[in-house]
Each structure stands twice: as structure tokens, then as C-alpha cells.
Amino acid sequence: MIAISCTVAFIAISAAMLLCLYRVLVGPDMPTRILALDTLTINAIALVVLIGIYWNTGLYFEAALLFAMVGFLTTVAYCKYILRGNVME
Amino acid sequence: MSGFGEIAVSALICLGAFFLFVGSFGLAKLPDLMRRLHGPTKATTLGIGALLIASMLYFILEDEIVSLHELLITTFLFLTAPVTALMVAKAHILLDKEDQEKLPPTGREVGWSVLDAPQTHEAKKS
Amino acid sequence: MLKTLLPHPLLTLLIVLMWILLSGFSVGSAAFGLILGVAIPRLTSAYWPDRTRIGSPLTIVEYALIVLWDIVVANFQVAYLILFRRGDDLHSQFVTIPLDLRTPEAITALAGTITMTPGTVSASLSADGRALLVHCLETNDPEQTVAGIKSRYESRLQRIFET
Structure with a gap:
């Protein structure tokens, strides 16, 4: 039963990632693309956690944590670049 | 694993996947950026939250390991999601001339901090 | 004395807790978490002079x-x-x-x-x-x-x- 719901979730999250990819490609402006990239990272975290459940291993949590941190930092860096013209002041 | 635990884990996984999908769907469907912002910031946090609770429950029931890494990821995402949303909104307001005209007045003698220079700490004291 | 050693006691507590959650509970990780919890608030206290007050x-x-x-x-x-x-x-x-x-x-x-x-x-x-x-x-x-x-x-x- 868990395997079935995992499969359903894999499909739903993959579809969600495709929708995000559509927004990254189409735009129309820079902040939208940044938001779409951020959502893409969050979906990737979900996928990593789900693979951990599916294969019954706790090895992937560090990967999910790293995704969360790097995703947050890149989003903030992009926005900072738009707002201030550079990242480090 | 008992039948009840299995049902609970499956339900949480499906709920999480549903909210993640709705968040990305809102991002793709809604017409302008400020509206698009609502989908990902809300739907994805509960989506990830439900998935991580499911994962925690699964490892407790299946392997009898209490893994607390999930709690850490959830806390981190709940703390960072508002910050990302705020930064994206500020970038949008700075770039979009149409939305700048739609902003309501601040009710103070200064404007919004994105467009108006923020007052420094010294200036506020004097 | 205590204020120079621990400028933000709540932050210290939070860092120790986070570190133990991150690396699993053992005496070694608790000790290293404590070192971090004392060092980080002291190194950053120059940027954060006021102590936050928290209600009940x-x-x-x-x-x-x-x-x-x-x-x-x-x-x-x-x-x-x-x-x-x-x-x-x-x-x-x-x-x-x-x-x-x-x-x-x-x-x-x-x-x-x-x-x-x-x-x-x-x-x-x-x-x-x-x-x-x-x-x-x-x-x-x-x-x-x-x-x-x-x-x-x-x-x-x-x-x-x-x-």
C-alpha cells in the first residue's frame, strides 16, 4: 500500500516539477523564474525524501538538508543581485 | 507494520504530493507574479511537512528508529519560506512599474523600503 | 561575567539542540555542540548588541x-x-x-x-x-x-x- 501511494506521489511530484520547468522556460520575467527555480528545489527535496521511504533507507536525509540549504541560498543570492546589483557588499 | 500505521503513512504521502502538485500548478496557472507567489509558499510547506511526518512515522513503525532529521528539515523550510517569498516580492516590486503604481500609501511620511532609501539607525535616533 | 561569556543564552541552547539533532546524540557531539554554542554567539554579538526578551x-x-x-x-x-x-x-x-x-x-x-x-x-x-x-x-x-x-x-x- 505504501509502495502504491509512493508511485502516485512520484507521478504527482514529477508533474509538479514539469510545471515548474514550464515557468522557468516561459518566464515572463526574472522574479518569476527565480520563484519557479525555488519551487523546483522544494519539489526535489520532496522527491529525495520519498525515495528514502520507498527504498527504506535513512541515508538520503543529508542530501535533502543540503538541497534545502543550497536552494534557499541561491534564491536569496539571485534576489539580492536584482535588488542591489551585486551579492556581496 | 500494523494496518492502521500503513494507512496513515500512505494518506500523509498522498496529501503531501497533492499539495506539492497544487503549489506548482498555481505557479503555472495564475496570471501575475504576486498571485503566483501564494501557491508555492503555502502549498509546498504543508506538502513537504506532510511528507516528512510520513517519513518519520514510517521509520518509527518499520525500523523502530526515531529519526529527527525530518524535524530539522521541516523547521528549516518553515523558517526560510517566508524569507524567499519576501525577497521575490521585493525584486518584483522593484522591477515592475505597473505594480509600483498600485501600491497603497504607507500611512507614514516615508515610502516603501524597496523604492525609498531605508532610514539608517542613526537617522532614526535623532 | 556571565553576560560576556553567554551574550545570548537562548541562541546557545538552540545551537546545541540543533547540533545534537543534526549529528545524532552522543557525548562527543554534545560537547562539540556546546563549543559551537558558546563560540558563535560570542563571535557574532558585535552585530547584535541588544538581548532579545521573550515572554512566558x-x-x-x-x-x-x-x-x-x-x-x-x-x-x-x-x-x-x-x-x-x-x-x-x-x-x-x-x-x-x-x-x-x-x-x-x-x-x-x-x-x-x-x-x-x-x-x-x-x-x-x-x-x-x-x-x-x-x-x-x-x-x-x-x-x-x-x-x-x-x-x-x-x-x-x-x-x-x-x-
Whole structure:
């Protein structure tokens, strides 16, 4: 039963990632693309956690944590670049 | 694993996947950026939250390991999601001339901090 | 003496707890977490001179439960709006929330809460930090939204941070 719901979730999250990819490609402006990239990272975290459940291993949590941190930092860096013209002041 | 635990884990996984999908769907469907912002910031946090609770429950029931890494990821995402949303909104307001005209007045003698220079700490004291 | 050694006791506690959660509980990790918990607040205290005051833990627990409940409700509301309404029909608009809160920590908490709860995203702060710009996804009565946020979250935060 868990395997079935995992499969359903894999499909739903993959579809969600495709929708995000559509927004990254189409735009129309820079902040939208940044938001779409951020959502893409969050979906990737979900996928990593789900693979951990599916294969019954706790090895992937560090990967999910790293995704969360790097995703947050890149989003903030992009926005900072738009707002201030550079990242480090 | 008992039948009840299995049902609970499956339900949480499906709920999480549903909210993640709705968040990305809102991002793709809604017409302008400020509206698009609502989908990902809300739907994805509960989506990830439900998935991580499911994962925690699964490892407790299946392997009898209490893994607390999930709690850490959830806390981190709940703390960072508002910050990302705020930064994206500020970038949008700075770039979009149409939305700048739609902003309501601040009710103070200064404007919004994105467009108006923020007052420094010294200036506020004097 | 104690104040120079531990400028932010709560931050120290939080860092130790985080480190133990991150690396699993053992004597070694607890000791290293303690070293980090003492070193980081001391190294960063120059940028953060004022000590944050926190009210009673009970009010914080009450606030956290209310916000968690609102997050769950908000998710269902926003999911309904996204799935069953045309994007152009949504009555979205910006509203201004005049702030009674003064400490930066309290304003940060309020802005974060607003972003996580029903159909609202905080978008900017006025240049003097006394008003918050909020975008509502679906609202017919902006005044009521503002009053709701002020009575539900701001008054509680005022009790937590500014008693």
C-alpha cells in the first residue's frame, strides 16, 4: 500500500516539477523564474525524501538538508543581485 | 507494520504530493507574479511537512528508529519560506512599474523600503 | 561575567539542540555542540548588541499552535482557490498594515506568520519600519483582513516580545 501511494506521489511530484520547468522556460520575467527555480528545489527535496521511504533507507536525509540549504541560498543570492546589483557588499 | 500505521503513512504521502502538485500548478496557472507567489509558499510547506511526518512515522513503525532529521528539515523550510517569498516580492516590486503604481500609501511620511532609501539607525535616533 | 561569556543564552541552547539533532546524540557531539554554542554567539554579538526578551513559554506555545492550525486551514483554502477559480477572477490587492510592534524580532515573526497563513503574503516594509505591505490573494473587505491580522497575531506577538 505504501509502495502504491509512493508511485502516485512520484507521478504527482514529477508533474509538479514539469510545471515548474514550464515557468522557468516561459518566464515572463526574472522574479518569476527565480520563484519557479525555488519551487523546483522544494519539489526535489520532496522527491529525495520519498525515495528514502520507498527504498527504506535513512541515508538520503543529508542530501535533502543540503538541497534545502543550497536552494534557499541561491534564491536569496539571485534576489539580492536584482535588488542591489551585486551579492556581496 | 500494523494496518492502521500503513494507512496513515500512505494518506500523509498522498496529501503531501497533492499539495506539492497544487503549489506548482498555481505557479503555472495564475496570471501575475504576486498571485503566483501564494501557491508555492503555502502549498509546498504543508506538502513537504506532510511528507516528512510520513517519513518519520514510517521509520518509527518499520525500523523502530526515531529519526529527527525530518524535524530539522521541516523547521528549516518553515523558517526560510517566508524569507524567499519576501525577497521575490521585493525584486518584483522593484522591477515592475505597473505594480509600483498600485501600491497603497504607507500611512507614514516615508515610502516603501524597496523604492525609498531605508532610514539608517542613526537617522532614526535623532 | 556571565553576560560576556553567554551574550545570548537562548541562541546557545538552540545551537546545541540543533547540533545534537543534526549529528545524532552522543557525548562527543554534545560537547562539540556546546563549543559551537558558546563560540558563535560570542563571535557574532558585535552585530547584535541588544538581548532579545521573550515572554512566558506558554504564550509562545499557544501562538505556535494557533499558527500551525491556520497554516493547515490556509492550505486547503488556497488549494481550493487555485484549483477551482479562474486566475483573473480573484480579487487580489495590496493592503497596508500599520504596525504597533517595535522590536525587529517581533516584526520578523509577524511578517513570517502573515506569509504562511490564509491567502496573504508580506511583500515589503515601509522605510521607517512602521507599516507592512501585504498582498491578499482573495479579499472583498481589506479593512476586515487588516483587523483580523492585528487582533489574531499582532496582539499575541506583542505579549510575547514586548511585555
